[in-house]
């Protein structure tokens with residue numbers, strides 16, 4: 226693989242903390258050396274770093290990662306500052322400046338937020354700053370949370386038009402089963418989902434500080450490769466090789482083409498906040514003709530959602546056919562059901578003429 230020009234590097238909590246808990250300064254120092262080295266070769270780097278919660282445990286006298294969301298958020302609040310401070314000091318040794326970017330799910334799925342996040346990170350790169358991204362843990366509540374940073378990193382890779390995503394963990398690649406199992410084999414290359422048949426993808430590692438384990442890494446790889454970005458999964462110790470384009474760990478080849486991120490997210494990770502039930506004609510229009518969903522073809526509405534939320538699209542038998550970002554609140558839809566755009570415009574005004582889900586905001590499942 227040739228060396229990439231713009232890379233998103235994601236490092237997990239398990240690669241940044243000591244066995245006793247708390248940030249491991251030596252590991253951060255090593256990682257920063259590798260990133261700085263890539264920078265001197267002209268590679269633009271965006272770092273997605275986990276570890277805020279893990280870094281907050283020791284200062285709060287906590288022995289292990291708390292289960293309750295509020296306690297995790299408190300730990301993240303304490304730990305994020307410490308973490309970025311560590312990076313800032315280490316980067317300064319190389320004459321580099323860190324910029325903190327905290328994102329929520331909305332920032333990479335809602336159009337206006339997405340544009341904003343894109344502009345900020347692009348500007349930081351233009352200014353020669355090394356952006357350090359994490360989820361905005363203190364404000365993200367359970368329904369709108371990534372939780373793990375693997376999928377966030379895949380969406381960030383898309384957001385910044387990266388040509389490579391490097392996922393660094395405490396394991397040196399994807400194995401065909403839990404790596405602690407005797408005889409587990411490293412998978413060097415994944416060209417399609419078929420290569421994952423029979424692979425047992427398991428939970429978090431021994432460090433117990435990560436989230437999601439291998440499952441979210443494989444999902445992240447599917448999101449990125451499906452959007453045309455290859456992924457290298459390896460250990461933090463092998464970060465240098467990965468950034469130099471040398472074979473290491475597991476390489477997931479790109480399978481698809483670039484697509485809007487909010488569609489990637491809709492397909493891979495979002496559960497609909499509610500659902501719209503379509504009549505048979507609307508199912509055909511949406512599935513076969515890739516048309517927008519109009520009010521005339523909707524026969525039911527389920528759940529509570531507001532305009533801009535993801536909703537499931539169901540056929541008359543309740544089968545899931547797609548998911549889309551809806552243009553109306555749930556409460557507005559009953560009045561629109563089954564009515565033509567022309568009637569809606571005449572009776573309710575021009576704002577009601579628009580599609581309920583625009584085809585650009587819709588994925589088939």
Ligand SMILES: Nc1ncnc2c1ncn2[C@@H]1O[C@H](COP(=O)(O)OP(=O)(O)O)[C@@H](O)[C@H]1O
Nearest residue numbers: 237238239394400402427429430435436438439
């Ligand atoms: N098939 C597999 N291949 C490799 N690692 C696996 C596999 N199944 C489960 N794992 C576990 O996933 C862990 C990495 O996930 P996690 O602890 O969430 O790390 P991070 O903090 O880096 O995100 C590894 O330590 C490993 O024990």
Ligand SMILES: N[C@@H](CCC(=O)OP(=O)(O)O)C(=O)O
Nearest residue numbers: 237238275276277278435436
């Ligand atoms: N945003 C959280 C990330 C949670 C987490 O542990 O993620 P990861 O280690 O990537 O599985 C943090 O900084 O602690």
